[in-house]
Amino acid sequence: MKFFKRFSFRGKIDKSKARKQQFIAQKISRRYCFSAVSLFALQSVVASLGALELVIPDLPSPIPFEYGRAIHLALAVLWPLIGTMGMVYFFTTAELNREIYSPRLARWQYWMVMFFGIGVFSTLALGIGNGREYLEGIPVLYVGICISLVLASYNLVRTLLTDKRNITPAAATMTVGVIFLMLLLLPNTITFSNPITDEATKFWVVHLWEEMAFELTSAGFIATYFIVSGLAPRREVEKWLYLEAVLAVVGGLYGTGHHYYWIGFPAVWLVLGSLVSLVEIIPVGMLVRMTYKGLKSTKIRSNREKLTLWLLLSSVFHHITGASLLGLFLTVPWINLYTHGTYITSGHAHLALFGSLGFAVLAGCYYILSQGSEPTRKGYKGGVLAVILLNSGLIIMSSALLVAGFMETYFWRILGMDFMHVRFILNPYLIIRALGGAIFTLGDLLLSWRIFKAWQATRSYRQPKN
Amino acid sequence: MAPGIFSLTESPAPFKITHYKICRTLLTTVYYYAFGEYYHDIILIALEGSLLKLRSFLLLSILSWILFVAITLISSRLPSPVPEQAEAGKSVWQRNNCVSCHTLFGHGGYAAEDLTHITAKETSAYLVNYLVHPPVMRPNNYTRHPALNEADAENLVNYLEFVHTIPTLGWPPQQEEAEAN
Incomplete structure (x- = not known):
């Protein structure tokens, strides 16, 4: 505990920099972000135990590996969702400079998503699940999460319609992102007997949440963050936002084709998936351009803004490298034929899911939970150290998985060696993955602790209830 | 200096503007017949991406989503029913x-x-x-x-x-x- 206290970064409360006006929605969004960061802290512990179980034979565990991995994947999907819900409420009110339609609905939505989210983790821990990768919880629990997304969509649409003349691109993009989160989850509450439909709809969450819906919410969040912080002029940020959003929607939807290659779909998807995946790069480039504009700004003065930008920069880096470029390489059908179903996919998934999305959600959650405080110099350095540990851990474990994947491709797919024999050859790389995971966990706990202290410091500095 | 004929930066570039106008007129005609009342949105996408409107964004998103769901469901037909x-x-x-x-x-x-x-x-x-x-x-x-x-x-x-x-x-x-x- 003493070790963590050294990195407590409580900082000081800078009242001069405190929020000019806080809406009820912004207060509620703190709950979402706090829960998301707590689940993120839990995630790295669960993941580390899972990585150890793969390399230590007969490791005793209260939860069997098959359910532990399911909890890891459920967390990977749900903590960014909960964080995003909070970010969307916070930044929509900041962007529109008015209260949301119904704060009460936002509170209901929070309890609903938490109840059903925790329901997913608890039932899996008890060995009750539905066995669909990333959506292993029983379907009724996803119905609850879907209802909470319906509430979010309704609340946001009504908020926009309250003043039709003042619908900004960032607010509209975030709202459409949330509507898509709901539309894409909806078919996954149904049980399909057709295994192909089952596989396809699963990727509406695994791929499309990440590559489309969350991309829309992240673009809206980054745009609003730059506008509200004064890092870039509104006109500059909004200029290409709708075009970026359209490309994210069209590219994201039809780019799902690269997940349809070998699941029983017609061969036309090989062409469609690989070609449209090229389009997916364009909105990422535009997102990078927007982030670069903000980074170039000389107006960054506060350490809080700098730390948020460090997290955003990490997200952008992994978005370009691990998610987009590596992803594009893997979507080439002739390459995918050999690499599909190996550890390469796992390496790519870590870089894409946490690298690009996780860092962006963490940036938003940190910004929201630290509003009204400013980290000390020591605290800021500690925060940067946590970001460096997270990045190093992620790169080490993903690189180990990629190397293991390429070896697996060569020995298993090309040379045709026995699977279990190849599995033994890969063991050293899985140990390196576990070590990388340990570094990541350290960074995760440090950052979560830092955010927790910032939340604690600003807790008493809340606006009275309206 | 006040903007005027002596100000190079403020003077219009005749060729570019003419070129732009011709393109715009041609596209307007083509798109009007192709897309009816939405022709203006399509032109904005083609010529002035930066001015893309909310309505166009929603329209394209809804159309893409419907088409995507339809072709996914058509593609996921099985060779034989599941026993x-x-x-x-x-x-x-x-x-x-x-x-x-x-x-x-x-x-x-x-x-x-x-x-x-x-x-x-x-x-x-x-x-x-x-x-x-x-x-x-x-x-x-x-x-x-x-x-x-x-x-x-x-x-x-x-x-x-x-x-x-x-x-x-x-x-x-x-x-x-x-x-x-």
């Missing part, structure tokens, strides 16, 4: 979270072998026996593969036999094919 026993086997697969360790169609966990075409390698009787009397899983010394009762094991093998009939466009590549390539 009842295979359907029961699918629920056994899901109930036991087999996907955490094994892959089907290459999707799932990488700790154990892909089972898409396992029924082509092993007989049904061997697979049922394996599931009912599971062996110790290497590299463990004591931990065994989860066990199933006979009815569940038979249903599961039936499901795997059905999965084997789904065409996967040559995936996974066989050793001989890899050598030929």
Whole structure:
């Protein structure tokens, strides 16, 4: 505990920099972000135990590996969702400079998503699940999460319609992102007997949440963050936002084709998936351009803004490298034929899911939970150290998985060696993955602790209830 | 200096503007007949991406979504209907979270072998026996593969036999094919 206290970064409360006006929605969004960061802290512990179980034979565990991995994947999907819900409420009110339609609905939505989210983790821990990768919880629990997304969509649409003349691109993009989160989850509450439909709809969450819906919410969040912080002029940020959003929607939807290659779909998807995946790069480039504009700004003065930008920069880096470029390489059908179903996919998934999305959600959650405080110099350095540990851990474990994947491709797919024999050859790389995971966990706990202290410091500095 | 004819920066570039106007007029005519009242939005996308409006964004998103759902559902038609026993086997697969360790169609966990075409390698009787009397899983010394009762094991093998009939466009590549390539 003493070790963590050294990195407590409580900082000081800078009242001069405190929020000019806080809406009820912004207060509620703190709950979402706090829960998301707590689940993120839990995630790295669960993941580390899972990585150890793969390399230590007969490791005793209260939860069997098959359910532990399911909890890891459920967390990977749900903590960014909960964080995003909070970010969307916070930044929509900041962007529109008015209260949301119904704060009460936002509170209901929070309890609903938490109840059903925790329901997913608890039932899996008890060995009750539905066995669909990333959506292993029983379907009724996803119905609850879907209802909470319906509430979010309704609340946001009504908020926009309250003043039709003042619908900004960032607010509209975030709202459409949330509507898509709901539309894409909806078919996954149904049980399909057709295994192909089952596989396809699963990727509406695994791929499309990440590559489309969350991309829309992240673009809206980054745009609003730059506008509200004064890092870039509104006109500059909004200029290409709708075009970026359209490309994210069209590219994201039809780019799902690269997940349809070998699941029983017609061969036309090989062409469609690989070609449209090229389009997916364009909105990422535009997102990078927007982030670069903000980074170039000389107006960054506060350490809080700098730390948020460090997290955003990490997200952008992994978005370009691990998610987009590596992803594009893997979507080439002739390459995918050999690499599909190996550890390469796992390496790519870590870089894409946490690298690009996780860092962006963490940036938003940190910004929201630290509003009204400013980290000390020591605290800021500690925060940067946590970001460096997270990045190093992620790169080490993903690189180990990629190397293991390429070896697996060569020995298993090309040379045709026995699977279990190849599995033994890969063991050293899985140990390196576990070590990388340990570094990541350290960074995760440090950052979560830092955010927790910032939340604690600003807790008493809340606006009275309206 | 006040903007005027002597100010180079403020003077219009005649060729560019003319060129732009011709393009715009042509596109306006074509798109008006093609897209009716939405022609203006389409022009904005084509010529002035930066001015794309909310309405165009929503329109394109809704159309893309509907088309995507339709072609996904059309593409996911099976070569033959799922037999009842295979359907029961699918629920056994899901109930036991087999996907955490094994892959089907290459999707799932990488700790154990892909089972898409396992029924082509092993007989049904061997697979049922394996599931009912599971062996110790290497590299463990004591931990065994989860066990199933006979009815569940038979249903599961039936499901795997059905999965084997789904065409996967040559995936996974066989050793001989890899050598030929």
